[in-house]
Amino acid sequence: MQAAIRTLDEIGFARASLAQIAKRAGISTALISYHFADKLDLMNHLLINLLESTSRYVTERVNRKQTPEQKLNAFIRASLEYLRDYPDRSIALIEIIFHARTPDNVPYYRMDDEDEDPALQLLRSILREGQQQGVFGDFHPDAMAHFIQGAISEYMLDNSMARRLDLDTYSDELIRIVNRAVRKDSHG
Numbered sequence: 001m002q003a004a005i006r007t008l009d010e011i012g013f014a015r016a017s018l019a020q021i022a023k024r025a026g027i028s029t030a031l032i033s034y035h036f037a038d039k040l041d042l043m044n045h046l047l048i049n050l051l052e053s054t055s056r057y058v059t060e061r062v063n064r065k066q067t068p069e070q071k072l073n074a075f076i077r078a079s080l081e082y083l084r085d086y087p088d089r090s091i092a093l094i095e096i097i098f099h100a101r102t103p104d105n106v107p108y109y110r111m112d113d114e115d116e117d118p119a120l121q122l123l124r125s126i127l128r129e130g131q132q133q134g135v136f137g138d139f140h141p142d143a144m145a146h147f148i149q150g151a152i153s154e155y156m157l158d159n160s161m162a163r164r165l166d167l168d169t170y171s172d173e174l175i176r177i178v179n180r181a182v183r184k185d186s187h188g
Helices: 002-015 018-025 029-035 039-062 068-085 087-099 118-132 141-157 159-164 167-182
Strands: none
Touching (some): 002 039, 039 068, 039 087, 068 087, 068 118, 087 141, 118 141, 141 159
């Protein structure tokens, strides 16, 4: 899997092949073909692996916290730290989502998510927990979760912002903005 991640990071989805991945892994293409039917099969397994890895990283940090506010802040900070600490994995995930297609030629980013991103599920549960405990205001958890995820992803996707603003400053600012947005008194 690490060789597939490196391949996607170095040459992108379109140029990636089982041969390129095997070359980076130092193994034969036949060995990869033994385990995976084709490139798309490997990419599907890798996509699941990447989503689970991200979720595990973030969840471990969130679970160390007690209150919904602490969990939300930990979620944001851990998500951004993951992007910083594992940029090749983040690039690989983007390459798969934006370039892979189903057998019916539907791009992955246009698919209905039957198996939803576990990190997004965690974020929604934190937001709902805060509302149920009365510490977060009245807002739609889906809308807020996508707003937060979008702001997290934007840091990785906008290279010019990453050059102007270090990750710790961005994390602190995003946490401050989100805390104001979810706070009970900010919603009347």
